[in-house]
Structures are given as structure tokens and as C-alpha cells.
Amino acid sequence: MSYRIRAARPDDLRAFYDLAKLTGGGFTNLPAERATLEDKLARSEAGFSRPGENPGDDLYVFMLEHVETGAIRGTCQVFGAVGTDRPFYSYLMSTLTQKSEELGRIFRNQTLTLTTDLEGSSEVGGLFLHPQERAGGLGMLLARSRYLFIKQHRPRFGDTVLAELRGVMDQAGHSPFWDALGGRFFGMTFPEADEFNATHGTQFIADLFPKTPIYMSMLPESARAVIGQPHPTGRAALKMLENEGFVWDSYIDIFDGGPTVTARTDRIKTVMEADWLRIAGTNGADGPMMMMAAGVMHDFVACYGHATKTDNGELLIEPKSMEMMGIGPGDRILAVSR
Template sequence: MTIPYVMRPARLDDFESLMILAEESGPGFTSLPVHERILRERLEKSEKSFAGDLDQPQYGKYLMMMVNDETGEVGGCSAVKAGVGIDQPFFNYRVITLAQASQAANRRHDMDALVLTNEFVGYTEVGTLFLRQAHRGGGAGRLAAQSRYLFMASNLDRFGDMVLAELRGVVDAQGGTPFWEAIGRHFFQMEFTEADILSATTDNQFILDLMPKYPIYVDLLPPEAREVIGRCHADGVGALKLLEWEGFRFERTVDIFDGGPLVAAPRKLIRTIRESRVVTLREGEASGETGLVSNDHFNDIRISLIEGESRGENEFVTSGAVLDRLRLKPGDTARLWLRS
């Protein structure tokens, strides 16, 4: 039996639940700050995005909540940004390798350096993946993660050809991070959390104003900072593995505040999108195959875990409970992804 969770568009009345998720996500989770105004604005922007009320769809930000369909309790969330780096810069550090050589000194060696870039213009971003502790396991994490790709598949034209994900870097329970202490603090003259909030609430001009304009040699940083470049937070290891399973790859680009990794993939190669197909759902007693299913309705997306049986390539038999969660009737079409 599948757990009764469903992913659905966030609503304005999800504010209290979203605030709880933000509080439990911990320091450094940039997309879920414990900040009332920011969270309310994100709910408003998401609602307008799903409703199609944006003049420029490329700025759409879609937040989905994972809800227990039987109790109504919110257990987690995930989100998709249609495009980044369009209305404001999306700064990161790229790690480049510089070859140093001298025939006169008979020396040759390579050195890594950090270079400020804004190279992901127009990429779609998947993120804001967080589940409360009591709601983890049983496939809930996979539902929250893969639902973003099934949602994208419902209307591919609204999203970029390339997709990225930014993972939280190494940050302790008090909000301290070795990467920030070694670099950011010297140039911004503020706490990590303050810079994090500014990044979420401004056009990021302050980054361009204050960040160093020249490469930063990695070997000049303290060991504790060097060690965390490209490493994700312990709580994000599972999310990183799922991203890699989908086809995302780390290409030496990291967050400018905590040094966490950015991973990217061509949209057409993302496994969930590539392997999903549209089928007709039938109601009945069946088992043997499991996966995820979406009603494929972009503006009122609903995605759930599913168990049942394929009848050829174009039909799938499942329980009435799954149909109810999707707000579909027997004979309706849906987008299906099955575990291989």
C-alpha cells in the first residue's frame, strides 16, 4: 500500500506550515528562511505562477507542498523556478585550474582559483526540497524530489533547456560556515545569515559591489575552508544522490556564501522526464509495479505515489484512492513514471 501523500500547489493558507518547515530546515537553507515577509511573498508569487497571472512566465516560481491526503498535514515541500539569472544576477564561483610553469626554475604545478560568474542565465532551478523528520521514509523523499520533474513535463515549453540545483554547503547549527569565514566575511563585513537574507530580498547588486573582482587562489585559504568547497550539508547527501541518479553532474561551480555544490543537467536527459509516459488510468485491484503518477494538469498539478499493474503501454490499473488523490476518474489520462 502506498502512503497517502500528494504533492499539490502551495496556497496562501499554507503559511503556518511553511514557517514550520523553515524553522526545522536549519541555518543556511536559503530558499526557506525564517522570515515572514519572504515566505508570504513566495506563496503569493507561487500562487500567481500556477494561476498563469504573470506577465512574464519565465519568472515563474512554483512551490509545491507534500500533504497527507487523509489528515491534511503538510510534511514537506519542493519547488521549481522557471528561470534564474534573468531578472537579477545569479552569482556563483567557478573553480578553475591554472597551470603554472617555468623552464628557468624547472617547476610546473597546477593551482585552483575561484572566479565569480553569472553563467546560468535562463536555467531552470529545482530546489526547496525539505521534509519534516516524521514524514521521511517510505518513498516520501522521492515523491517530493521527482514531482518537480513530472511537473516540468506537464508543460515543457515553460522551462529552460538546462536545469540546475544548488545544494546547501557545510553550515553548523549556529549558522557558521568555514567558507564564509574565510572569504565572505572579509568582503561583506556582516554575518552569514545577514548576507543570506540580503540575497533573498534584494536584486543582488550588493554582491557585485562588494565581492572581489579577481580570482581567489584556493591554496591561500585555510584548510577548513578548502575542505568544504563543493561539499554539501550532511542533510543534503540524500538529495544529492537523487540528483545524480536523475543525471545531474557537478561541474566545479559552488555557492559564493557557503561553498556548496551546484549540479546541472540537460532537461531532456533527466531520468524522470525521459522515462515518464502518458497512460489511461483504470480502477481495480492490482499490484506488482510502483512509481509516481501526475494528473498532468499544469495549473492544478497533483502528484502521488502509485502501485498497480500495466496493461500494455497505454493503460495502468490502480486503486480508487490514488485516483481520488489525483482528482481523476477512471478513464482519465495521467503521466506515469515506474520504477525499473
């Protein structure tokens, strides 16, 4: 394949913006706001350049590049640790059981409680693939490349990784969950609130959202029905996350009610199964397809390629993949079965 994942650069802004315009809204990490995306690329550049080996408020943006044409066909992001410079809010679904002796009945009420439980976690997000490229495993390449980057730079990430999935909304971009809850306190439509959040952060949530638990029975059925449900276009992404070991533990996004899933960093499937292997030479184009990653920070690159393990545990890789990654015999790379 002629595609590779590489670290984003400031001159990717135009392609980054073009991808954002295709999302249809609701992607907090990929808003169609040019100035915000420019800030993201600047923040990513700072993250890749930061010295030290500890978790921080870093953002790493990656691009899916067609090597032969230079066209950018997808993007994804990794956050070092959420909640380090501002609160990271989620709603936690829980059940409150109460008994009435007089009525002889037990009542179980589900509630939503504003929480910052997930602060300090790393986050994977912002994954978007051009609609014309949704075949051939490119979405999987984008998704799994993030875990290889995390493994390469493990001290920079927390012990838990989370992913927020976009919730259910109508064709106009309105969220029934937001309309039933957030809209009542902010006087904003969901698109307005989502754009404000992408540009200014979530401090306004702390300022205006109620701190007391919300009884779900007080919400309309249209809102209750979408709590914890991903947008139809996000079901494949949820499946990929579940295959990596992510689980939904009753946390939801405060804006659209979509599920927030989590996994222990060192138990993510790709993190566990990827091995550091030395390149012994080329193999033509034989062997099973593997996913490989090389380089650190700005020089990170990942791609698919045919590779064969030798009897002594080294790798023979097809020349095309070696060229795309800028590696050669004697180099060590991360490799995992596709």
C-alpha cells in the same frame, strides 16, 4: 500511501513557516522569515496563473500533504529560469597552469571565478521533509514530482536544470567558506548574509565581491576542505540528484561553497522515463508501485499508487490514488516506475 504533492496556496503560509523553522538555517530558498515566505507563496500563485508557454521568472511552490488530515509534511520548489530579472552568480573552480623556466617548475593553481554562466537555467530547490517523515520514499516523491511538473509544462523551462546544495556549516550555522571569503568583504556573519540574500537578492554580491579570480591556495584549509562539499544532511539529496543524471561541473555556491549540480532537462531520468498513459479503470490495489501526476498548473497533483499496464498500454489504478488525484477512467496522466 495517503500523501500527495499539490500546488501551494496562500493559506499554506503557517505550515510553510513551520517547516522553515525546522531547517536549521542555510536554506536560502526556505528562510524562516514569515514575510519572505508570504512573498514566495504570492509569487508562486502568480507563476501558476501566468499565461503563455515560455520560460520566465516564475516560482512554483509545492506541498506534501497528508490527505486524510490535511497536514503539510514537506515542501519543494521549481524556478522557471534563473537570472532573468537579476544576475545569478556562481563561483567556477578552474585551474591555472604556469611554468617558471628559471625554477624549472610547473605550478598549477586552482582559482574561483565569479560567473553568471548558469543564467537561463531552470532550478529545483527548497526541498524539505519534516524530520518525522523521512521514511517510506516521501523525499523521493517530493524530488521527482518536480520533474513530472517540468515534463507536463516543458515549454516553460530551460534546456538545463540546476540544483544548489547547502554547503558545510557548524552547529551554530556559520560557514567556514563564507568566513574565509565573503565575510571579509561584507562584514556580515554567514547567517546575516544568508538572511539578507533570501530577502533582498544577490545584487549586493555584484556591488561588493571582487571581480578578479580568487586563488584557493590563499584561503585557509578550513575553507578549502569544504569547497564543493554538501552539508552532511544533504548527501541523500545529492545522491537522488545524481541518480536523475545531475553532475557537478565545478560550480559552487558563492555563500557557503556547496556544490551546484546540473543536468540537461530532457536527459533527466524521470523526464525521459515518464509516459503519458490513459486510465482504463481500477485494479483493486494490485500491481507495482508507480509515481503518477495529473492536472496542470494550480491543479497539479502527484502521488504513489499501485498500477497495472494493460495489453494495449493503458493503466488500471487503485481507487485510492484515483481519488487523491481527482481523476477517473478516460483521463490521461503521467506515470513512471517508482
